[in-house]
Every structure is written in C-alpha cells, then in structure tokens.
Amino acid sequence: MWRRPVFKRGFYEVLGLLLWRQPGLQMLNCGYSEPGFTMPEAPADLAAERLGCQLYHRLVRDVVLHDREVVEIGCGRGGGARFLAHTTQPRSYLATDASRLLILGNRRRPVPRVRFAAAAATALPLLAAGCDVLLGVEAIHPLPDKGALLTEAARVLRPGGVLLLADFFYTRETSPHSVAGFHALLRAGALSLVAEEDWTQQAVAALAEDSPRRLATIAGLPRPLRRPALSFAGTTESPLYRQLGNGQARYLFFRLQKVG
Ligand SMILES: C[S@@+](CC[C@H](N)C(=O)[O-])C[C@H]1O[C@@H](n2cnc3c(N)ncnc32)[C@H](O)[C@@H]1O
Structure with missing residues (x-):
C-alpha cells in the first residue's frame, strides 16, 4: 500500500516538512558502491552521504557538465544538485521536483549556480x-507516464543534448x-540510446553498506512514518533490497542523446 504513487507523493511532502530545518539526509537514493571508486571531494555537509x-x-562521469546548462528532475532534498554544482561547475543548474515542500526546504540552503523550482518531470x-x-536519479519510477518524460526530454534538450x-x-x-x-518506450521515443548499464550489484552493495546509518535515521522518525519509510527507503529491510538481490528488480543506467 505504501508504495502506491499517492502515498509516495504524500510521503515526500511530509518528509519535506519534517526535514525542513535538517541539513542531513540530502540523498534519497540507493547509492553506488564499487571497490576502488574515486570521485572529486564532496562538500563537507555531504560527507556522510x-x-x-x-x-x-x-x-x-562520462559527460561534460562544466559550463553547460543542466536540469535535474526529481531532485529531492537537493544533495545531488549541491554535489554536482560543486564538483562540475555547470553554467547553470536548475533542480526541479514535484514536491513543493522539498523545493521550499532546498531554497533555505542556497547553492551557487543552483536554482530550485517545483515542477513535474513531464x-x-x-x-x-x-x-x-x-x-534524474531514481526520478522515473514515481512517474505514471514515463513516455511523457521522454517526450519532454526531447523538447527541452538542445540538439546533441544528453539525458542521463x-x-x-x-x-x-x-x-x-x-x-x-521502459525499453519499449525508449525504442518508440525520439532520443537515441547511447549507453545502458546494469548497476544492480553496485546498488545492492551500497544499500548493504549504508543501511545501519539509514535504519538509525528511520528509527528517529515519528512512529507513523517508520513503516512507509522502511517500505521504500533503501535499506536491507526494504522490499527493493530483496528484489534487487533475487532478480525481481534491476538497477539500470541509461544515457540518451538528442540527435540533430
Ligand atoms: C527517490 S527520490 C530521489 C531524489 C533525488 N534524486 C536523490 O537521488 O536524492 C524521488 C523524487 O522524485 C520526486 N517525484 C515524484 N514524482 C515526481 C514527478 N511526477 N515529477 C517530478 N518529481 C517527482 C519525489 O518528490 C522525490 O523527491
């Protein structure tokens, strides 16, 4: 029940309200873990994430963001926007999310070059x-019409522009x-598929590694929110962790390009 779109939408608004004054929990995704992985240094307030x-x-990693106009869909608490603006220095970064409360909360913590706006991905x-x-990171699964996202991407991208x-x-x-x-929608859409990778192993490893921290955070939430949080926040207790482990779910990466 908690995983139905209407509950998910409500959950993110409540989360926005609850975390209004909290600087932590800026990332709402499974994460990525790979032995020997290196990356530029994150801002200090993202060290735990x-x-x-x-x-x-x-x-x-394989795309230039420096001096480019970048847009994010489903930015959540804005941790990804903060990290990428800091490490890649885009010309501008518009971070959008359907949740007004998450966006209002993000605006309380301004970041150079980043503008936060409430907007549906479509x-x-x-x-x-x-x-x-x-x-978009984990921003497609909540969308009832994923084809509409691909149509919107084809509209807003410049020729040669990239959807990740x-x-x-x-x-x-x-x-x-x-x-x-989703593969069928990609085949029918206007963008060209340049790369597809399976990151299931890396997502499962990240969930296992980060679970103790996440479970401790959930234990601190008000009681009525703990069950929905356990149901779809990524932890080793979540159905998603089990499904990624037993082949019922896969974690995928797509890179598409607007040809022209
Ligand atoms: C799993 S969270 C990911 C947040 C962020 N990308 C991250 O990795 O931390 C999914 C986000 O998608 C947003 N969302 C849900 N439906 C949406 C829609 N139709 N358009 C845009 N964002 C949406 C939610 O409000 C939530 O912030």
Whole structure:
C-alpha cells in the first residue's frame, strides 16, 4: 500500500516538512558502491552521504557538465544538485521536483549556480531546446507516464543534448515500472540510446553498506512514518533490497542523446 504513487507523493511532502530545518539526509537514493571508486571531494555537509554522491558522480562521469546548462528532475532534498554544482561547475543548474515542500526546504540552503523550482518531470519550466544535460536519479519510477518524460526530454534538450537516468526497474513484465516496458518506450521515443548499464550489484552493495546509518535515521522518525519509510527507503529491510538481490528488480543506467 505504501508504495502506491499517492502515498509516495504524500510521503515526500511530509518528509519535506519534517526535514525542513535538517541539513542531513540530502540523498534519497540507493547509492553506488564499487571497490576502488574515486570521485572529486564532496562538500563537507555531504560527507556522510558518500554513496549517494558516488551515484551522482557515476551518472555524469562520462559527460561534460562544466559550463553547460543542466536540469535535474526529481531532485529531492537537493544533495545531488549541491554535489554536482560543486564538483562540475555547470553554467547553470536548475533542480526541479514535484514536491513543493522539498523545493521550499532546498531554497533555505542556497547553492551557487543552483536554482530550485517545483515542477513535474513531464512539464518542465523551460523553453524548447533550453538545456544541454537533463538528468534524474531514481526520478522515473514515481512517474505514471514515463513516455511523457521522454517526450519532454526531447523538447527541452538542445540538439546533441544528453539525458542521463539511473533508477530501479522490475523484471515482471506486467509491472507498470518494468524493464521491458521502459525499453519499449525508449525504442518508440525520439532520443537515441547511447549507453545502458546494469548497476544492480553496485546498488545492492551500497544499500548493504549504508543501511545501519539509514535504519538509525528511520528509527528517529515519528512512529507513523517508520513503516512507509522502511517500505521504500533503501535499506536491507526494504522490499527493493530483496528484489534487487533475487532478480525481481534491476538497477539500470541509461544515457540518451538528442540527435540533430
Ligand atoms: C527517490 S527520490 C530521489 C531524489 C533525488 N534524486 C536523490 O537521488 O536524492 C524521488 C523524487 O522524485 C520526486 N517525484 C515524484 N514524482 C515526481 C514527478 N511526477 N515529477 C517530478 N518529481 C517527482 C519525489 O518528490 C522525490 O523527491
């Protein structure tokens, strides 16, 4: 029940309210862990969330963000935006999320070059061909219409622009968030698929490594929020951890390009 879109939306708004004054918990993703992985130094306030930073770094590692106009969908608490603005120095970084409260909370902690805006991933506040890089970390699975996101990406990206996505997908073909369903949308969409990678192992390793910290945070939440938090916050107690481990889910990376 907690994993239905209506509860997820409500959960993120409540989270925004609860964490209003909290500087921590800036990353709301599985994270990425790989032996010997290196990345530029994160800002000090993200030190505890290294694995989330590694996921953002891995996402953009093969793409130039420096001096580019970058847009993020589903930015959550804004940790990824803070990390990437600090490490890659884009010309501008528009970090968007459907949750107004998360965005209002993020605006309380301004970051050079980053602008936070409340917007659905499928209706971005951008003119056509308005950005060079569009990215999203675990921002596709909440979308009921993932095809609409691909259409929006094709609208807002400049020719040659890049869409970078990392998220988990279910292998059961009847799931509304299935691997096969997303592949079909990619084939039908206007963007070219440049690369696809399976990061399931790295996501599982990150969840295992970071779980004690996350479980301690959840234990500190008000009691009614603990069950939904345990259900879809990434920990070793979550269904997602089990599903990634037993093949019912896969964690995938996609890099697409607007040709032209
Ligand atoms: C799992 S969190 C990921 C947050 C962030 N990318 C990170 O890695 O920390 C998913 C985010 O997607 C946002 N979201 C849900 N539905 C959305 C939609 N239709 N458009 C834009 N964002 C949405 C939620 O509010 C939430 O902040």
